[in-house]
Amino acid sequence: GAGVSQSPRYKVAKRGQDVALRCDPISGHVSLFWYQQALGQGPEFLTYFQNEAQLDKSGLPSDRFFAERPEGSVSTLKIQRTQQEDSAVYLCASSLAGVSYNSPLHFGNGTRLTVT
Amino acid sequence: GESVGLHLPTLSVQEGDNSIINCAYSNSASDYFIWYKQESGKGPQFIIDIRSNMDKRQGQRVTVLLNKTVKHLSLQIAATQPGDSAVYFCAERRSTNAGKSTFGDGTTLTVKP
Numbered sequence: 001g002a003g004v005s006q007s008p009r010y011k012v013a014k015r016g017q018d019v020a021l022r023c024d025p026i027s028g029h030v031s032l033f034w035y036q037q038a039l040g041q042g043p044e045f046l047t048y049f050q051n052e053a054q055l056d057k058s059g060l061p062s063d064r065f066f067a068e069r070p071e072g073s074v075s076t077l078k079i080q081r082t083q084q085e086d087s088a089v090y091l092c093a094s095s096l097a098g099v100s101y102n103s104p105l106h107f108g109n110g111t112r113l114t115v116t
Numbered sequence: 117g118e119s120v121g122l123h124l125p126t127l128s129v130q131e132g133d134n135s136i137i138n139c140a141y142s143n144s145a146s147d148y149f150i151w152y153k154q155e156s157g158k159g160p161q162f163i164i165d166i167r168s169n170m171d172k173r174q175g176q177r178v179t180v181l182l183n184k185t186v187k188h189l190s191l192q193i194a195a196t197q198p199g200d201s202a203v204y205f206c207a208e209r210r211s212t213n214a215g216k217s218t219f220g221d222g223t224t225l226t227v228k229p
Contacts, residue, residue: 004159031215033215033217040221040222041221041222042120042205042207042219042221042222043205043217043219044219045216045217045218048215048216050215055215056213056215056216058216059216091159091160093159102148102165102209102211102214104150104162104165105150105160105162105217106162107152107159107160107161108159109158109159110158110159
């Protein structure tokens with residue numbers, strides 16, 4: 001079966017440009033998560049959704065970062081006015097259960113964002 | 117502050133040997149722990165998990181041990197194979213904030229043939 005799909009796989013943006021990163025979770029998965037992974041480090045939590053509700057956005061580093069999941073399926077992470085420090089791999093994950101249950105995350109292969 | 121960390125950033129083992137990867141966590145409220153494997157260019161892949169009411173859990177060739185007294189967990193891989201070469205992350209979640217997983221920085225396992 002299909003896993004979590006992210007697009008684009010690679011994105012190069014000039015400083016100041018806006019970018020939009022897409023995530024298609026596994027069909028039927030209730031919860032969706034965004035993580036940021038800098039080179040050589042573990043993933044850092046950004047935000048998560050349960051269905052269409054964004055329940056925690058405490059990890060978003062600034063108000064330039066915005067995530068949505070309007071129909072409870074596909075999600076988009078938008079970064080406005082990109083800065084060089086935004087360069088990282090952005091990982092999306094989904095899980096079958098709501099977050100009140102302990103269930104593992106299924107990750108996509110990420111979008112590598114490079115801001116020049 | 118809260119953190120999840122691994123004792124060694126790199127580990128090199130001979131093919132066929134057993135591997136042990138360690139992880140320490142600081143928050144006693146953590147109640148769910150997961151090990152992930154990440155290969156180059158891919159996202160983390162779930163290996164095994166353990167809840168805080170357990171101290172050991174076994175999977176296929178892998179065992180996770182949890183010692184809540186010293187806030188330590190380990191991943192044991194039996195008969196390590198070249199395909200096990202990857203970066204391994206431990207992560208923790210708390211039922212009070214179950215949407216957020218906190219990851220350590222990873223241990224790079226290299227298996228020598």
